[in-house]
Amino acid sequence: MLLTLEKRLREALSDHVRSRYGVRAEPVIELPRQPAHGDLATPVCFVLARHLRRAPRLIAAEIADELPPVEGIRSVEAAGAGYLNVRFDRAAYAVAVLTGTERIQARRRGKVIVEHTNINPNKAAHIGHLRNAVLGDTLVRMLRMLGRSVEVQNYIDNTGVQVADVVAGFHFLRGLGPEEVGSLAADPEVRFDYLCWDLYADISRRFAAEDPEALAWRARTLQALESGAGELARLGAVVADSIVQCHLRTMFRIGVTYDVLPRESEILKFRFWSSAFALLKDGGILRRVEDGRNAGCWVMPSELFGSPSESDEAAPESGEASKYDADKVIVRSNGTVTYVGKDIAYQMWKFGLLEGRDFQYRPLSGAEGGGGWMSCPSGGSEEAPRFGSGDTVYNVIDVRQAYLQDVVRSSLEALGFERQARRSVHFAYEMVALSPLCCAELGIELAAAERAKPYVEVSGRKGLGVKADDLIDRLIETALDEVRSRHAELGEEECRAIAEQIAIGALRFFMLRFTRNTVIAFDFREALAFEGETGPYVQYAAVRALNILRKHAAARGGKDADPPSATALGRQLEDERLWQLVRAVSLSHWAVARAAEAGEPAQVARSAFQAAQAFNNFYHQTHILNEKDPERQSVLLSMVRLALNELTRLMEVMGMPVPERM
Numbered sequence: 001m002l003l004t005l006e007k008r009l010r011e012a013l014s015d016h017v018r019s020r021y022g023v024r025a026e027p028v029i030e031l032p033r034q035p036a037h038g039d040l041a042t043p044v045c046f047v048l049a050r051h052l053r054r055a056p057r058l059i060a061a062e063i064a065d066e067l068p069p070v071e072g073i074r075s076v077e078a079a080g081a082g083y084l085n086v087r088f089d090r091a092a093y094a095v096a097v098l099t100g101t102e103r104i105q106a107r108r109r110g111k112v113i114v115e116h117t118n119i120n121p122n123k124a125a126h127i128g129h130l131r132n133a134v135l136g137d138t139l140v141r142m143l144r145m146l147g148r149s150v151e152v153q154n155y156i157d158n159t160g161v162q163v164a165d166v167v168a169g170f171h172f173l174r175g176l177g178p179e180e181v182g183s184l185a186a187d188p189e190v191r192f193d194y195l196c197w198d199l200y201a202d203i204s205r206r207f208a209a210e211d212p213e214a215l216a217w218r219a220r221t222l223q224a225l226e227s228g229a230g231e232l233a234r235l236g237a238v239v240a241d242s243i244v245q246c247h248l249r250t251m252f253r254i255g256v257t258y259d260v261l262p263r264e265s266e267i268l269k270f271r272f273w274s275s276a277f278a279l280l281k282d283g284g285i286l287r288r289v290e291d292g293r294n295a296g297c298w299v300m301p302s303e304l305f306g307s308p309s310e311s312d313e314a315a316p317e318s319g320e321a322s323k324y325d326a327d328k329v330i331v332r333s334n335g336t337v338t339y340v341g342k343d344i345a346y347q348m349w350k351f352g353l354l355e356g357r358d359f360q361y362r363p364l365s366g367a368e369g370g371g372g373w374m375s376c377p378s379g380g381s382e383e384a385p386r387f388g389s390g391d392t393v394y395n396v397i398d399v400r401q402a403y404l405q406d407v408v409r410s411s412l413e414a415l416g417f418e419r420q421a422r423r424s425v426h427f428a429y430e431m432v433a434l435s436p437l438c439c440a441e442l443g444i445e446l447a448a449a450e451r452a453k454p455y456v457e458v459s460g461r462k463g464l465g466v467k468a469d470d471l472i473d474r475l476i477e478t479a480l481d482e483v484r485s486r487h488a489e490l491g492e493e494e495c496r497a498i499a500e501q502i503a504i505g506a507l508r509f510f511m512l513r514f515t516r517n518t519v520i521a522f523d524f525r526e527a528l529a530f531e532g533e534t535g536p537y538v539q540y541a542a543v544r545a546l547n548i549l550r551k552h553a554a555a556r557g558g559k560d561a562d563p564p565s566a567t568a569l570g571r572q573l574e575d576e577r578l579w580q581l582v583r584a585v586s587l588s589h590w591a592v593a594r595a596a597e598a599g600e601p602a603q604v605a606r607s608a609f610q611a612a613q614a615f616n617n618f619y620h621q622t623h624i625l626n627e628k629d630p631e632r633q634s635v636l637l638s639m640v641r642l643a644l645n646e647l648t649r650l651m652e653v654m655g656m657p658v659p660e661r662m
Contacts, residue, residue, distance in 0.1 A: 056082025110391025257370025509535030
C-alpha cells in the first residue's frame with residue numbers, strides 16, 4: 001500500500017508543480033525518521049526554490065494549501081524550512097494492508113537474467129559460494145516480487161583451469177581413468193566433492209611450486225577438455241557432471257534452484273565463441289600480436305577497458321606471463337580461448353546478440369534440479385523453454401572479478417551495443433572469512449598471529465576453508481541442541497526439522513544483513529542468536545505471532561478471529577502506538593522496492609529486523625488474548641495477523657523458512 005500511496009503522491013505533486021509553477025519535477029519521497037513528522041515526506045520545495053527564487057517554506061505552504069485531494073492521504077502539511085509532511089487515511093491504509101489488496105506493477109518490462117552461484121565444478125562448495133548463492137537468489141526473489149520476469153542462470157565452467165587441474169590430478173597423480181573415477185562418484189559411501197577438494201589442494205601445491213611437469217599436465221588437459229575428445233575429456237565430463245550434482249544438492253538445502261545451467265563446453269561446441277570472435281575481429285576490437293611475450297595471441301587493447309585495480313583478481317591462466325597483461329589476452333597462442341573470451345560470448349548470448357546460436361537442453365535430474373534445465377551437446381528436448389535474450393543481465397560475481405567484468409562490458413560497448421553494456425550489471429560482493437572463534441569451533445588450527453586477527457581468510461587452493469555442507473550441518477546440530485532444550489515434549493524428527501529451518505534462516509539472514517561491500521567474518525554464535533539482528537530473532541517474531549493466532553482460534557473452537565470493520569480500525573488507530581506498529585510492519589513491498597533500486601539486499605534484512613523488533617515490543621506491552629473490549633481485541637489480533645503476513649513475505653524474499661514453533 002505504501003508504494004501505491006507514494007506513486008499517487010508523486011504523480012499529484014508532479015502534475016500540480018507543472019501546472020502551478022511551470023516546472024517539471026520528479027519529487028523524492030521519503031519515510032520520515034520521526035513518527036511526529038508524518039507518514040511520508042518530500043523535500044521537493046527545496047528543489048523548486050532554486051527555480052522560483054523563493055523561500056522553500058513559502059512554496060511548501062502554498063502546495064499544502066492548494067494540492068488537490070489524493071486518494072488515501074488525509075493531509076499534506078508544510079513543516080520545518082520547507083518540507084511537505086504527509087499523513088495517511090489510517091483506516092483505509094490498514095484495510096488495504098490487512099486484506100493484501102496491493103498488487104505491484106513492474107516499472108520496466110523485459111526479461112531480467114540473473115546469473116549466480118557459478119561454482120567451478122572441481123570440488124565441494126565453500127562458505128564464499130553460499131554468499132554468492134544467497135545474494136543471487138534473494139535478488140531473484142526481490143525482482144519477482146516486484147513483478148519482473150526473471151530467468152536464473154548458473155554458468156558451469158566445465159572446461160576451465162580448475163576442472164583441468166583436478167582431472168590432471170586424477171589422471172597423472174592418482175593414475176585413475178573415467179571408469180574408476182565414475183565408480184568413486186557413484187559410491188554413496190564416498191563424498192566425491194570432498195575427495196576432489198583434497199585432490200585439488202594436492203595438485204595446486206605442485207603448480208604453486210611451478211613444477212614444469214605439472215604445468216605440462218595442465219596445458220595438455222586444458223586442450224583435451226576444449227577439444228572434447230579422448231580419455232582426458234571423458235574424465236573431465238565425469239568429474240564436472242558429478243560435482244555439479246553435488247553442488248545442486250548443497251544449494252537445494254538452502255532453498256536455491258535454477259532455471260538453466262549453461263555449460264562452457266556447449267559454448268564451444270555450438271560455436272558461440274566463433275560468432276563472437278568474428279564480431280570482435282571484424283569490429284576491430286581484437287588484434288593479433290606478432291611478437292613479444294603475447295606473440296600469436298589475439299588480444300583486446302587495454303584502452304578499451306582501462307587497467308585493473310589492486311583489488312581485482314583474475315584466476316590464473318595457463319601460459320600467461322603475469323597476473324595481468326596491458327592488453328587482455330582473449331585467445332592464447334595455442335588457439336585455446338581464455339575464460340574471459342568465453343564470458344564475452346556468453347554475455348552476448350544472454351542479450352540475444354548471437355543470431356542463430358542457442359544451446360540444446362535437457363531437464364535437470366533429481367529433486368535438486370527444481371524443474372530446471374541444463375545445456376547438453378546433443379539430443380536436446382523439444383519441450384525446453386526459450387532461454388537467454390534478456391533485457392537486463394545481473395552477473396553475481398565477487399568484487400575481485402571487477403576488472404574482467406569490465407572487459408566483458410567494454411566489449412559490448414565497443415561493438416556498438418551500448419544499451420546492453422549499460423544493462424550489464426556486475427552485482428559485486430566482498431569475500432566471506434571466518435572469525436577466529438569459528439575456526440576454533442570447526443577444528444581449524446591457527447597460528448597466534450591469525451588468532452589475533454578480526455577474521456581469517458580462506459583459500460580453496462590451499463585447502464583452508466569451510467565446506468558449505470559442513471557449515472550447514474554444524475548450524476543444524478547447534479540449533480538442534482537449542483530446540484531440544486526448549487521442547488522436550490517433541491520427538492527427534494520434529495526437533496530436527498525445526499532445527500533445519502532455524503539453521504537455514506540463520507545462515508541466509510547472516511549472509512544478507514551485511515552490505516555487499518562488507519567483508520563477512522562468519523561466527524556461529526552470532527548467526528544463531530535468538531536476540532539481536534539475526535535470522536532466529538526474525539523467525540521467532542513470526543512464530544510468536546503464529547502462536548497468538550493459534551491460541552485464539554483454539555479458544556474459539558478452531559475459528560479464526562473476525563476481521564475488524566473499517567470504522568473500528570479508524571477508531572482504534574487513533575492510538576498512536578497502534579498506528580506506528582501498522583506503519584512499522586507494513587513496509588515489505590516498500591523495502592523490497594528500495595532494496596532492488598539500490599541493489600542492496602541488506603535493506604530487506606534490516607527492514608525484517610525492524611518489523612520483528614516493533615512486533616516484539618508490541619507483544620511485550622500489550623495483553624492481546626486477555627483484552628476485554630471485543631472491538632479492540634479484534635483490532636489487536638488484526639495487527640498480529642498483519643505482522644505475521646509481512647514478516648512471512650520478507651522472509652520469503654530472503655529465502656528464510658517460517659518454523660511452526662521455536
